[in-house]
Amino acid sequence: MIQVSNNILLVSGSGQNVGKTSFIRRVIAQNASHKLAAIKITPHFHEPTEGLVPIRITDNFRIFQETDVSSCKDSSLFLQAGSAIVIYIQTLDNYLEEAFRIATDNISAEQPIIIESAALRNILVPELYLFIQKEFEEVKPSYLNMQKLADMIVYSDSGQFSIDPSTITFNQTWKIKPDDNS
Secondary structure, three states: OOEEEEEEEEEEEOOOOOOHHHHHHHHHHHHHHHOOEEEEEEOOOOOOOOOEEEEEEOOOEEEEEEOOOOOOOHHHHHHHHOOOEEEEEEEOHHHHHHHHHHHHOOOOOOOOEEEEOOHHHHOEEEEEEEEEEEOOOOOOHHHHHHHHHOOEEEEEEOOEEOOOHHHEEEOOOEEEOOOOOO
């Protein structure tokens, strides 16, 4: 079932090391006064690190709340940037919808949420969906569908982005405000 949500900003990308976390951290910092929630979703299962407090653990998914503000993990970096709460989900794709529902049960329906996940776009239509890829990079065929669904493609190059992350703001919905420097 596809849900529509106006309080969700979804970010995915063409692979690892394209700048998703850096971009998200800057958006969080810009919008920290809104007490936003950040969610990191991965299809890979790893042993939990210090600071990950279990919310629900099953054979098919694991949901944690990140509490460590001192590590270099993406979820910890989201806390450092100013997110009020960070949820980390490890899930098999077939259980993504269930895991996401459980993870968001304790988040207010009006609270802004920023999510790093590609697969979530298959079950949810966010207010704003950004796809990040390196400038001049050829996108792998497996990512082309996600790229086509994006509201905007953001190109990254050595920590710089084709749109300034500070132009992504939340005011009842996620918007891209015009960049005064353009």
